[in-house]
Amino acid sequence: MLFSVLMSLYAKERPDFLRQSLDSIFSQTIAPTEVVIVEDGPLTTDLYSVLDEFELNHAEIKRVVLKENGGLGNALNEGLKYCSHEIVARMDTDDIALPNRFESQIDIFNTYPDVQVVSCWIDEFEGNPMNIVSTRKIPEFPFEIYKYGKKRCPINHPASVFRKSAILFAGGYRHFPLFEDYYLWVRLLLNGAKFYNIQESLLLFRSSSDVFKRRGGLKHALEEVKFQNHIRAIGYINMLQMVVNITIRFTTRIVPNSLRGFIYKKLLR
Numbered sequence: 001m002l003f004s005v006l007m008s009l010y011a012k013e014r015p016d017f018l019r020q021s022l023d024s025i026f027s028q029t030i031a032p033t034e035v036v037i038v039e040d041g042p043l044t045t046d047l048y049s050v051l052d053e054f055e056l057n058h059a060e061i062k063r064v065v066l067k068e069n070g071g072l073g074n075a076l077n078e079g080l081k082y083c084s085h086e087i088v089a090r091m092d093t094d095d096i097a098l099p100n101r102f103e104s105q106i107d108i109f110n111t112y113p114d115v116q117v118v119s120c121w122i123d124e125f126e127g128n129p130m131n132i133v134s135t136r137k138i139p140e141f142p143f144e145i146y147k148y149g150k151k152r153c154p155i156n157h158p159a160s161v162f163r164k165s166a167i168l169f170a171g172g173y174r175h176f177p178l179f180e181d182y183y184l185w186v187r188l189l190l191n192g193a194k195f196y197n198i199q200e201s202l203l204l205f206r207s208s209s210d211v212f213k214r215r216g217g218l219k220h221a222l223e224e225v226k227f228q229n230h231i232r233a234i235g236y237i238n239m240l241q242m243v244v245n246i247t248i249r250f251t252t253r254i255v256p257n258s259l260r261g262f263i264y265k266k267l268l269r
Contacts, residue, residue: 001106002033003087003161008040008075015046017094017206020129022054024097030106032089036062038079041069073173073180080164080172089161094206096129097159101202105161108196116166117188119155120198124207133207138197145195149185150237151245155195157181159203166193178220179227186236221250 005025009018025035035058037051055061064082066075080088087109089102101120108118124134136156139145145154160181170187173180189195225246232242 001087001110002085003089003102003106004083004085005032005035005089005091006038006076006079006083007035007091007093008038008072008079009043009047009051009093010040010069010075011043011047013047013093015044015050018047018050020096021091021093022050024095024099025091026054026058027099028097029100029103032060032102034060034062034084036064036079036082037093038064038066038075040066040071040075042067073175077172080167083164086164087161088164088167090158092158092205095158096204096206098202098204101159102161104198104200104202108198109161109163112194112196114194115196116193117155117160117162117185117195118198119157119160119195120203121201122156122159122203122205123201124205126207129204132204135201136205137199140197140199142194142196145197146189149189150241153182153185154189155181155185155197156203156205158205166191176227176230178223183227183231186231186234190234190236224249 007021022035025032039051043051051061051063055063062082064079066078076090087106089105091097105118105120108115119138121135121137123132124136125132138154138156139148148154166188167184170184170191170193173184176183185195228237228242228245228249231237232239237245
């Protein structure tokens with residue numbers, strides 16, 4: 001099966017992380033047909049150097065240049081326009097795909113033609129990829145995923161593979177600060193899309209205390225309230241579920257960063 005990989009890169013990314021990520025893509029048991037890399041605004045000299053090197057050695061790379069940084073959702077929408085194939089695999093430029101990731105996920109699409117989105121568990125690491133600190137597990141089957149999504153994001157976005165037509169039918173990534181991917185999955189679920197999550201970690205997700213810091217603060221907590229209210233308004237959750245979600249998630253956003261990190265790594269995994 002032919003498939004594309006979709007990535008977005010911006011100036012603050014580290015060149016060594018980008019190199020590790022691209023190496024993992026080109027070391028897969030089945031190779032992607034193309035790798036679409038969206039340059040989300042001007043990059044650093046070192047990042048351009050890594051891209052130039054890989055582009056020279058891999059004809060599969062297709063670079064999409066955006067003049068200004070517009071954020072992940074906008075970059076992915078632009079990148080989708082350049083993906084030549086129906087099956088599109090997401091990949092972040094600082095994560096590491098395990099060698100069998102694409103083979104395992106593409107096999108699901110071959111086996112179950114009615115599935116629109118496939119993700120998997122991810123291992124979160126700090127520093128060295130061997131230093132796994134937690135595993136984000138998500139449910140396997142469509143009915144479980146639909147129910148789970150009412151409380152938490154049901155798909156590990158950095159490890160997702162999807163049918164391009166389903167994403168476009170749902171309106172693509174829409175502006176909703178901090179929740180673009182979650183909002184996309186909710187709209188797909190409401191459209192009746194079938195999801196499947198492989199019960200195995202197929203991606204190493206780069207984590208740190210900064211990750212949990214970015215998930216906290218009053219601004220994020222208020223965006224959480226807006227998001228929960230919106231998915232209630234469109235009929236995905238009811239009022240009671242919204243109140244429960246806000247109570248739990250708002251509190252998690254405003255506690256100290258060290259405690260929030262403990263909650264995510266130990267209680268929510």
